[in-house]
Amino acid sequence: xxxxxxxxxxxxxxxxxxxxxxxxxxxxxxxxxxxxxxxxxxxxxxxxxxxxxxxxxxxxxxxxxxxxxxxxxxxxxxxxxxxxxxxxxxxxxxxxxxxxxxxxxxxxxxxxxxxxxxxxxxxxxxxxxxxxxxxxxxxxxxxxxxxxxxxxxxxxxxxxxxxxxxxxxxxxxxxxxxxxxxxxxxxxxxxxxxxxxxxxxxxxxxxxxxxxxxxxxxxxxxxxxxxxxxxxxxxxxxxxxxxxxxxxxx
Amino acid sequence: xxxxxxxxxxxxxxxxxxxxxxxxxxxxxxxxxxxxxxxxxxxxxxxxxxxxxxxxxxxxxxxxxxxxxxxxxxxxxxxxxxxxxxxxxxxxxxxxxxxxxxxxxxxxxxxxxxxxxxxxxxxxxxxxxxxxxxxxxxxxxxxxxxxxxxxxxxxxxxxxxxxxxxxxxxxxxxxxxxxxxxxxxxxxxxxxxxxxxxxxxxxxxxxxxxxxxxxxxxxxxxxxxx
Ligand SMILES: Nc1ncnc2c1ncn2[C@@H]1O[C@H](COP(=O)(O)OP(=O)(O)O)[C@@H](O)[C@H]1O
Ligand SMILES: [Mg+2]
Numbered sequence: 001x002x003x004x005x006x007x008x009x010x011x012x013x014x015x016x017x018x019x020x021x022x023x024x025x026x027x028x029x030x031x032x033x034x035x036x037x038x039x040x041x042x043x044x045x046x047x048x049x050x051x052x053x054x055x056x057x058x059x060x061x062x063x064x065x066x067x068x069x070x071x072x073x074x075x076x077x078x079x080x081x082x083x084x085x086x087x088x089x090x091x092x093x094x095x096x097x098x099x100x101x102x103x104x105x106x107x108x109x110x111x112x113x114x115x116x117x118x119x120x121x122x123x124x125x126x127x128x129x130x131x132x133x134x135x136x137x138x139x140x141x142x143x144x145x146x147x148x149x150x151x152x153x154x155x156x157x158x159x160x161x162x163x164x165x166x167x168x169x170x171x172x173x174x175x176x177x178x179x180x181x182x183x184x185x186x187x188x189x190x191x192x193x194x195x196x197x198x199x200x201x202x203x204x205x206x207x208x209x210x211x212x213x214x215x216x217x218x219x220x221x222x223x224x225x226x227x228x229x230x231x232x233x234x235x236x237x238x239x240x241x242x243x244x245x246x247x248x249x250x
Numbered sequence: 251x252x253x254x255x256x257x258x259x260x261x262x263x264x265x266x267x268x269x270x271x272x273x274x275x276x277x278x279x280x281x282x283x284x285x286x287x288x289x290x291x292x293x294x295x296x297x298x299x300x301x302x303x304x305x306x307x308x309x310x311x312x313x314x315x316x317x318x319x320x321x322x323x324x325x326x327x328x329x330x331x332x333x334x335x336x337x338x339x340x341x342x343x344x345x346x347x348x349x350x351x352x353x354x355x356x357x358x359x360x361x362x363x364x365x366x367x368x369x370x371x372x373x374x375x376x377x378x379x380x381x382x383x384x385x386x387x388x389x390x391x392x393x394x395x396x397x398x399x400x401x402x403x404x405x406x407x408x409x410x411x412x413x414x415x416x417x418x419x420x421x422x423x424x425x426x427x428x429x430x431x432x433x434x435x436x437x438x439x440x441x442x443x444x445x446x447x448x449x450x451x452x453x454x455x456x457x458x459x460x461x462x463x464x465x466x467x468x469x470x471x472x473x474x475x476x
Contacts, residue, residue, distance in 0.1 A: 094389075110380045158379070
């Protein structure tokens with residue numbers, strides 16, 4: 001049972017200066033599990049994800065991946081980060097490289113894989129997200145939704161054990177949200193372990209194995225989606241959901 | 251009578267002398283630009299360091315170089331150094347010193363701006379892809395910085411070429427000075443020489459600077475989209 005746990009976040013605390021942004025947050029993610037993190041803006045969702053791949057350091061607690069603590073001074077982040085794919089909210093493709101060059105950069109320079117092999121992989125992945133014909137395009141020639149799909153491919157080609165998604169559809173025009181969410185649903189079906197921060201409630205309900213609700217730097221509730229959405233266990237989650245339904249209806 | 255002024259240009263070795271003067275202009279500006287680019291890149295990277303003291307010092311240097319007219323700087327170095335330190339610096343050396351000090355300041359500021367204009371998430375996506383810090387710089391940050399920089403650096407180059415005309419004032423015989431000498435020598439035989447000579451000098455500056463600024467525009471257009 002325990003060796004099924006891929007990621008274990010144990011009471012982590014994070015400060016930005018005096019400001020405590022994460023307060024003893026704990027969460028475990030099993031292999032193949034899909035965890036959706038919800039919560040009001042500014043509650044620390046992005047920071048939680050960024051701590052997992054070492055973009056932020058923590059001031060208390062620990063994080064383990066595959067049973068190894070990765071929040072130590074001598075953590076070899078180059079190795080760890082290959083196992084953790086991350087896609088951000090901002091369109092973060094490298095603007096001076098084509099789609100294919102964007103995808104091949106890390107496997108070539110970090111993993112030192114053979115160009116021929118990874119190119120084949122890249123083309124397969126591009127086909128899977130419906131962007132094979134864009135392989136020679138520059139990011140400026142793509143729509144927001146297309147860029148995010150390329151960003152997903154760029155992370156996937158490293159063969160990560162877990163994918164982190166930080167509001168990847170939040171900056172998209174509404175008509176493009178679906179093409180990105182569909183790719184994530186497809187990954188879920190293929191058994192990828194994922195931690196997803198999103199404001200798309202329907203999507204969260206559909207994809208999540210478990211919902212994590214955060215507020216003010218704390219993890220307030222962890223529930224199965226049907227419980228969370230129909231019968232939230234804390235007053236704070238209830239208030240959050242009420243507000244959301246209200247804004248969604250408008 | 252009509253063509254006297256124009257004729258002066260082709261008289262004797264006048265045209266050759268003008269081109270010789272132009273060569274001095276080009277030599278001083280290109281060497282200054284080259285050294286300034288090199289030192290400016292280093293200065294610019296230093297300017298992005300997160301230290302108050304360094305920021306303040308570099309800012310004072312930059313502002314000082316911008317506020318002071320280049321002519322004043324030339325006088326300070328050429329005449330001042332001789333008086334105060336008793337070192338005898340010739341005109342060309344003074345010109346190099348002033349243009350490199352000025353060019354490095356301007357170039358440093360361009361480099362600083364270019365580095366800071368790269369969004370933070372470009373660093374972060376590279377890092378998240380497991381690239382090491384030097385790889386993030388090598389493959390992601392520096393190529394984008396250079397693209398932003400080259401058009402501006404070229405504009406700075408043409409500005410420096412034009413500003414070298416000031417070194418006449420400290421006795422360097424460059425293209426403008428040669429022109430003046432020719433005009434002087436023919437004051438009585440061809441009173442309208444000034445117009446023609448300055449016209450030719452204008453044309454010489456133009457053929458040096460125009461291709462350079464044209465290149466800047468083309469690169470800017472080419473890279474604007476990606
Ligand atoms: N680099 C930073 N420096 C200082 N404060 C930060 C920084 N990043 C985030 N914060 C603060 O930390 C809190 C949590 O931010 P974030 O994790 O981005 O929230 P969320 O993703 O849930 O909207 C916010 O109050 C935010 O202002
Ligand atoms: Mg966020």
